[in-house]
Amino acid sequence: MQRIKPLFFISFLFLFINSVQSDMKKNTVLVCYGKMKPELVKNYKYIILESKHYLPSNIRVLKSQNEKVFAYISLGEVNKNAPHYSILKNNTLGKNKIWDSYYLDLNSKKTIEILMILVDELFAKGYDGLFLDNFDNFTIHGPQKEQKTAIVNLLKMIKEKYPNKSFIQNAGLDLIAETTNYVDAIAIESIATDYSFKQKKYSLREKSQYEALMNRLQSIHTTYDEPILLIEYANTPTLAKQVEDRIKNFDFEYFIGNIDLQSVPNFK
Numbered sequence: 729m730q731r732i733k734p735l736f737f738i739s740f741l742f743l744f745i746n747s748v749q750s751d752m753k754k755n756t757v758l759v760c761y762g763k764m765k766p767e768l769v770k771n772y773k774y775i776i777l778e779s780k781h782y783l784p785s786n787i788r789v790l791k792s793q794n795e796k797v798f799a800y801i802s803l804g805e806v807n808k809n810a811p812h813y814s815i816l817k818n819n820t821l822g823k824n825k826i827w828d829s830y831y832l833d834l835n836s837k838k839t840i841e842i843l844m845i846l847v848d849e850l851f852a853k854g855y856d857g858l859f860l861d862n863f864d865n866f867t868i869h870g871p872q873k874e875q876k877t878a879i880v881n882l883l884k885m886i887k888e889k890y891p892n893k894s895f896i897q898n899a900g901l902d903l904i905a906e907t908t909n910y911v912d913a914i915a916i917e918s919i920a921t922d923y924s925f926k927q928k929k930y931s932l933r934e935k936s937q938y939e940a941l942m943n944r945l946q947s948i949h950t951t952y953d954e955p956i957l958l959i960e961y962a963n964t965p966t967l968a969k970q971v972e973d974r975i976k977n978f979d980f981e982y983f984i985g986n987i988d989l990q991s992v993p994n995f996k
Contacts, residue, residue, distance in 0.1 A: 762990035804862035863900025
């Protein structure tokens with residue numbers, strides 16, 4: 729067998745390692761709304777969590793071992809178990825039966841006041857930013873479509889008060905042109921996958937739908953220079969691998985986990 733020239737081998741090895749590292753960098757998102765041990769969570773670029781489980785000291789540990797830590801907050805809905813539900817229960821516009829939550833009235837001064845207090849409290853705990861959920865509600869087919877201007881104004885208000893903090897908009901792709909100046913990344917759920925809430929079944933999204941959605945995300949990424957974070961759902965190593973195979977050629981970082989988002993996923 730002919731010996732491989734040293735220079736060629738070194739170049740090949742460098743390219744191989746660089747390629748592996750590039751793939752690994754994409755899987756740097758962790759979404760977990762259950763309670764984790766902060767000291768065990770390391771080397772993520774984006775950590776998105778439920779703030780009620782953590783003290784400021786826990787956030788300091790997470791920040792020391794990861795790039796940025798985000799607190800979950802919904803600007804569009806409130807769950808019965810949330811501390812501010814009792815205050816805002818009379819400022820709601822109907823119920824989201826899937827998640828057992830209620831749509832907030834953003835035209836109410838009281839609602840805006842309470843949401844801003846929540847934002848202040850989260851940043852006082854030391855978070856780098858906020859993961860802003862339920863933006864789809866304010867798009868053309870959403871239950872709060874009449875309040876599109878209100879959600880954009882609220883987002884602007886938060887960004888102006890905290891210009892050095894980071895914000896991730898979850899979904900609401902139709903609003904990007906109006907929100908891009910106030911957010912630092914776009915998260916989108918179930919592009920490669922298609923979880924059925926009715927059947928409680930995990931599956932891959934139909935190929936033509938998946939390709940159309942990815943093309944749209946690529947266009948948004950290019951047009952607005954917004955990082956894209958994919959949040960996908962799987963319950964087996966096989967499905968998780970299929971998801972990775974689908975998205976590996978795109979320059980998007982991603983997370984793959986169970987639909988309840990209550991634990992750190994492990995598909996090994």
